[in-house]
Amino acid sequence: MEGKEDNSLSGVKEIARRANVSLGTVDRVINNRAGVAVKTRNRVNAIIEELNYQPNVLARRLALTSRGTLRLAVLLPDISEETEYWKAPLEGINKADLEIRQYGVQVEHYFFDQNVQSGFAQQVNRIMENTPDGVLITPTFEKESIVLMKFCKKKKIPCVLMNSDIPDQQRLCYIGPELFDSGYLSGQLVHYCLKDGQKAMIVNIAREIESNVAILRKEDGFLAYFREKLSEDQLVHLNMTDTGYAAVAGRLTALLEEHKQIGIIYVTNSRVSLVAQWLESIGRSDIVLIGYDYLDKNLDYLKRGVIDFLLCEKPQEQGYRGVMSLFQYLVFSTTVQDDYLIPIDIVTSANYRYYRN
Amino acid sequence: MEGKEDNSLSGVKEIARRANVSLGTVDRVINNRAGVAVKTRNRVNAIIEELNYQPNVLARRLALTSRGTLRLAVLLPDISEETEYWKAPLEGINKADLEIRQYGVQVEHYFFDQNVQSGFAQQVNRIMENTPDGVLITPTFEKESIVLMKFCKKKKIPCVLMNSDIPDQQRLCYIGPELFDSGYLSGQLVHYCLKDGQKAMIVNIAREIESNVAILRKEDGFLAYFREKLSEDQLVHLNMTDTGYAAVAGRLTALLEEHKQIGIIYVTNSRVSLVAQWLESIGRSDIVLIGYDYLDKNLDYLKRGVIDFLLCEKPQEQGYRGVMSLFQYLVFSTTVQDDYLIPIDIVTSANYRYYRN
DNA sequence: CTGAAAGCGCTTACAG
DNA sequence: CTGAAAGCGCTTACAG
Incomplete structure (x- = not known):
């Protein structure tokens, strides 16, 4: 002693x-x-x-209050009818904003239309003009994202990626799901639910499937599972670049006619509600349906038993953690920031209540 | 303007x-x-x-630093061979402790042996003697817990429950899973995995099943699902108060002999590893096995495909949130604290990586 | 290279 | 019932 x-x-x-x-x-x-x-x-x-x-971080931060504000730039898709999804990350960002505002941090929003690449580029330019103290982006368009990331690297501005990753660039960290495993997990669920003699179908619905990294990664994982534990003969593929309901329903009807043994459908994104709508309309809610994202529309189908499993990747948390990791880094100069791989939650009608926000 | x-x-x-x-x-x-x-x-x-x-909470807290420390009492089972589970909540508690220590908060631990009711009573008395500023408890033994809760109520000490709830007593809030839904969800998983002609088995393994609120609630939920969507004829029950491996294996062997159609086993707590060990020993990892808790032993079986689903209820987070809600209440005098129902995570060999702590 | 003083925003004895 | 002063632990000009 x-x-x-x-x-x-x-x-x-x-x-x-x-x-x-x-x-x-x-x-x-x-x-x-x-x-x-x-x-x-x-x-x-x-x-x-x-x-x-x-x-004492309290005292430190208090003493620094008089100094200038820290400005964080946040770049993410705006919320439209089509992309209700993005409301959630924004909520997380706003929550973080409220918490750290009193520490003299200020969050600046930059929104873009997911279908307009030039708009994305424009926002990237605006961010660079404003040279913020930290940057959080959803790297929807890879080329422009890399421009921004290089800029940040040169200026020593920490840059955090969210939702999907662009590795091998200097970034502070990535916050989001491991998409390959997300697909692999779906394969596993399909396997558990597949009855004897049944087939499964994988459905991609998006304007640009070939350039959509997220979808491709999930599909990779899904196929990997099938090759490993099942057989590709038991799988039917469908790619829909026309995302309208009529088109989707038409193709699905034809395919189901052709492959009557289909017992499970896996949709690789939140557009699973289109398939749900169709299944309901033809009275086939016996077919197991797996899809993505905790959206109101999807939840309705989940509660009614049309959708069976929703895989969810905590969008609010991604936004929240994205901002907070910048904050931690800048204010408390925490050392190396690690990537944070978000859990892939399996949500059903029996546990969805507890995943609100 | x-x-x-x-x-x-x-x-x-x-x-x-x-x-x-x-x-x-x-x-x-x-x-x-x-x-x-x-x-x-x-x-x-x-x-x-x-x-x-x-x-400005920073300034407020800093100014209060000179004042006495806030003392939080935490009452939870100690970690033994049998209850490795409790390491996790403790980790969460310690994490919170580290974060708020600099705000002048001090966490005092009180441990008890889950099998010794008098020990629990003794710790309750010690807590009351020390009159802390806030209390976080795992109310394993209801009677003594109520004594403590009444004491807190009289002294206006906030009291938070964790892991399982005793409603209708004055408590600040409950932090833990909705156990009924946990069982119901298991029923649903069983339903998805059940092949034609198969039966399922529910297994309770615990010294005192009849007084174990947690197990009873889960079983209620599970049976509710069966009554609703399946039939109780498809279900075999097993209660084991002898928790040794030999006894468990013996009974299981006999039951499987009797009910050859059993295709799925649901174990209502973390002792699922005993069943896994038995299944592996008889080479029947084709039987779907569902159980509880993210423990090393269970994870081993999960990775090897012996256990198929682990339901997990974020034990670390429960501990962390328990402490933090007391802190919030006492330091920032946040208004009414709500119960926080922890999500029931479905963990498989494909997504377990992302649920580490 | 180093120190003394003032300040961050709030709280608390203490004196009246 | 009210005010002036000191302090929480750290940071920052400013002066030397």
Whole structure:
């Protein structure tokens, strides 16, 4: 047992007293600022070590309040009829915004239309003009995203990716699901539900399937499972670039006619509601339906038993964590930030209540 | 647009200036402390409203640092060979502890042996003697828990329940799963996996099944699903109060002999590993096995395909949130705290990686 | 290279 | 009932 001194002093003051220097010098050492004699620096550092000193983040942040605000730029798709999904990440971002506002952080939104690549490019330019202190993006268009990421790298602005990843570029971290495993998991669910003699169908519904990294990765994972544990003979493929209901319903009807043994359908994104609508209209809710995302429309079908499984990747949390990791990095200069792979939740009519937000 | 004045002042200072009172008075009003003339109080409150003033929690907490520490008592089962599970909530509690320590909060642990009711009572007494500022408990033994809860109520100490609930007592909130739905969800999974002509088995393994609220609730939910969508004829029951492997294996072997059609087994707690061990020993990993908890032992079986589904209820998060909700309540005097029903995660060999802690 | 002073926004004795 | 002063632990000009 070491005799603990009556430490009326603590923190920087105690360090200053022991090292026989002023608070200013202690501060310079702690924050690695220039202008301290090596000898002094060493002495102070030794005491810091000895005391196992941990700065009080409250006090630090309070003292910094007077200094300028930190500006975080957030780039993500706007919310449209077609992309209700993006409401969720935005909610998470706003939640984080509210929490850290009082720490002198300010979040600036940049929205783009997912179908307009030039609009994305334009927003990237605006961000670069405004040179924020941190950047959070959904890298929907790879080329322009890389432009921004390179800019950030040069300017030493931390850049966080969300929802889907572009590896091998200098980014602070990626926050989102491991999409391959998401598909693989779907394969597994299909396997559990497949009755004897049945077939499964995989359905991609999107304007640009070939350039949609997310869909391709999920499909890869799904097929990997089939090759491993089942057989591709048991699988029917469908790609729909016409995303209208009539078109989808038409093709599905034809395919079901052709492959009467289809017992399970896996839709690789949130458009699963189109398939649900169709299944319901033909009175075939016995077919197991698996799809994506905790959207009101999808939940309706889930509750009614038309959709059986929804895979969900915590969109709010992605937004929240995206902002918070920038905040942590910039304010508390936390060390290396790790990628955060979001869990892939399996949601059914029996547990969906507990996944609200 | 209102002309915004050059507010060099803000916060309490600005309020004091406008109301023509001192900081002390403003503080009294903000914190509802006595000793302010009604007229003054009203004037100050009006300005607070007008300014839409929000106190800076950083500054508040920093100022309070000098005051005494807040002491939180945490009561939960200790970690033994038999109850590795409780490591997880403890981790969450420790994580919260680390985060809020610098805000002058101190967590005190009280452990008990789940098999010794008198030990639980003893710890309850110790807590009451120490009169902490907040209490977080796992109410394993109902009677003693109620004693503690009543004590808290009288002393106005906030009390949070974790893991299982005792409703209708004055508690700040409950943090844990809705156990009925957990069983119901299991019924649903069984339904999806059940092939034609197969039967399912439900297995309870615990010393005291009849007094184990958690197990009973899950079983209720499970049976409810069967009554609703399947038939009880398709179900075989097994209660094991002898929790040793030999006994379990013996009974299971006999039952499987009797009911050869059993294709799925649902174990209502983390002892699913005993059944997994048996299934593996008799080479029947084709039987679908569903159980509970993200424990190393269970994960091993999950990865090897012996266990198919693990239902998990975020034990770390329960501990973390339990502490944090007390903290929020005591430090920021957040208003009514709501119960937080933890999601029931469905974990398989394809998504378990993302549920680590 | 170093120190003394002022300040971040709030709270608390203490004195009247 | 009210105010002036000191302090929470850290940071930042400014002066030397």
